[in-house]
Structures are given as C-alpha cells and as structure tokens.
Amino acid sequence: MEFSSKKNINPIRVAVVTDLHTSISGKTSHGVDVRTNFLRVFEDIKMSEPDFIWIGGDLCLKEPRLETYQWQQGVLENLKIPYRIIAGNHDDSHMLSEVFSQQAVHMHGDEMYWTELLTNNNRVIFLDSSRGELSRDQKSWLSRFTESKEPVIVLIHHPPGIMHVPYMDLNHKLRDHEEVLEILQRFAVPPYILCGHYHIDKTVQLDGMTIRILPSCYFQLRGDIQDFAVDHHYIGYALLEIYEDRVETRIKYLYENQKSIQKESVGSLKESE
Numbered sequence: 001m002e003f004s005s006k007k008n009i010n011p012i013r014v015a016v017v018t019d020l021h022t023s024i025s026g027k028t029s030h031g032v033d034v035r036t037n038f039l040r041v042f043e044d045i046k047m048s049e050p051d052f053i054w055i056g057g058d059l060c061l062k063e064p065r066l067e068t069y070q071w072q073q074g075v076l077e078n079l080k081i082p083y084r085i086i087a088g089n090h091d092d093s094h095m096l097s098e099v100f101s102q103q104a105v106h107m108h109g110d111e112m113y114w115t116e117l118l119t120n121n122n123r124v125i126f127l128d129s130s131r132g133e134l135s136r137d138q139k140s141w142l143s144r145f146t147e148s149k150e151p152v153i154v155l156i157h158h159p160p161g162i163m164h165v166p167y168m169d170l171n172h173k174l175r176d177h178e179e180v181l182e183i184l185q186r187f188a189v190p191p192y193i194l195c196g197h198y199h200i201d202k203t204v205q206l207d208g209m210t211i212r213i214l215p216s217c218y219f220q221l222r223g224d225i226q227d228f229a230v231d232h233h234y235i236g237y238a239l240l241e242i243y244e245d246r247v248e249t250r251i252k253y254l255y256e257n258q259k260s261i262q263k264e265s266v267g268s269l270k271e272s273e
C-alpha cells in the first residue's frame with residue numbers, strides 16, 4: 001500500500017523513550033538493573049540515528065535525585081543528538097530544568113511546558129503533568145493552540161483520559177483528565193498524543209485523536225486486570241517518522257533484555273509506580 005505521494009518524503013525521525021526510572025549508582029530495583037537498561041536503550045537509539053530524542057518523564061526511580069539527572073545528562077550529551085525532556089510524577093521540574101538547562105529551560109512557575117514548530121510544520125506541545133494534574137495556567141496556555149491549523153503532536157507523561165488499563169486507571173490516572181481531554185478534543189486538527197506512565201504499549205483512538213501510550217524502560221504491566229501485575233521485562237521505545245500529513249510509529253523492543261528476574265522480588269513492585 002502506498003501513502004499519498006509528495007508528502008511521503010523526508011520524514012523527521014524521533015526516538016521517544018519514557019519511564020526510565022533510573023536508580024542511584026550500583027542499585028538494582030526489584031531485580032531490574034535500571035541503569036544498564038538506560039545505557040542499553042540509548043545505545044540502541046544512537047544506532048537508529050534519529051533527528052531528535054524526546055523523553056517522556058519518570059527519569060528517576062522514585063524520588064527525584066540530582067545525581068541521577070546529572071548521570072543521565074552525561075550519557076545524553078555524549079549521544080550528540082538533540083533531545084527534549086518532559087517531567088513525570090517521579091520527577092522534579094525545577095531540578096530537571098536546572099540540570100538539563102541546555103535543553104529544557106521553559107519553566108512557568110513550577111511547571112515546564114512549551115511548544116516547538118518542526119521544519120515540516122508539525123507543532124509539538126510538551127506538557128508537564130508531574131503533579132498528577134495540570135495547573136489552571138497550563139490548561140489555559142494549552143487552550144491557545146486549539147485553533148492551530150498545523151498538525152499537532154502532544155507529549156504528556158500521563159494519558160489524558162481513561163485508557164481502560166484497570167490497575168492504572170483506578171490508581172494512577174491524571175486527576176484532571178476530563179478537563180485536559182476536553183481541551184484536546186477542541187483542537188481544530190485532532191492531535192497525536194504520546195504518553196508514558198502506564199508502563200504498557202497501548203493505543204486509543206477517540207474523536208479523531210490518537211492517544212499512544214509507550215512502553216517503559218523498567219517493566220511492562222498487565223493491561224487487563226485490576227491488580228498490579230508485571231507482564232514482562234522487555235524494554236522498548238518508539239521510533240516516529242513525522243511527515244507533513246501523518247505520523248508513523250513503530251515500537252522497538254530490546255528482546256535481549258528479558259532478564260532472569262527473581263520471582264519473589266517482583267511482588268513488591270507495586271510501591272514503585
């Protein structure tokens with residue numbers, strides 16, 4: 001099958017990686033060597049040679065830590081690929097903007113959000129849901145783009161709606177998801193929304209919008225039950241090809257990464273999300 005012709009050339013290629021949950025040096029978490037996962041995933045991304053890297057939040061394991069961000073910054077700067085970072089609920093936006101000041105300096109009060117226009121006229125909106133909801137200011141700022149004529153890609157850590165992933169919807173959903181979704185539904189061009197947080201690979205289409213939840217670099221969750229349960233430990237990231245008229249997304253899993261996770265350690269993972 002072939003897509004429409006002249007808009008079919010020279011996509012902007014973006015690697016999107018999320019929920020890295022990096023621990024402090026020398027620590028594994030519930031049998032997962034999250035630091036090694038971090039190095040593996042960015043080594044793989046480097047080989048994919050994307051134009052940009054977008055990081056979807058939860059860079060730290062539980063509490064935001066300066067030393068973790070500094071270690072990550074060293075790895076990322078060595079890649080020599082431009083990158084952008086949004087904050088997740090395990091991050092501190094002020095700390096992120098301080099450590100990654102070369103890449104992310106768009107603070108509005110306690111939140112870090114901004115927009116960029118790509119060379120092929122796609123607008124990218126980077127949001128901050130690190131407090132589990134968006135401030136009134138951030139929501140009114142987001143509303144300013146509802147009339148945009150260009151295609152819109154939104155990056156937000158929390159999915160902006162009920163995703164029918166029972167454990168996460170019941171326990172960890174975005175508190176003001178109804179308001180945020182209502183704004184996104186008013187966009188003249190239905191946005192393509194990229195999220196993390198749920199530790200699952202799932203797509204929901206709603207009113208022309210696509211909400212694309214990307215897998216974690218820690219563990220993936222079962223998406224069909226109300227209780228917490230790990231599905232598997234393959235880590236993965238998304239490779240986007242952004243054309244003038246569409247976005248194509250492919251998930252790349254690192255299949256060599258299925259670890260010999262000790263069963264007894266997995267039961268207590270609930271506390272980590």
Ligand SMILES: [Fe+2]
Binds near residue numbers: 089197
């Ligand atoms: Fe999260």
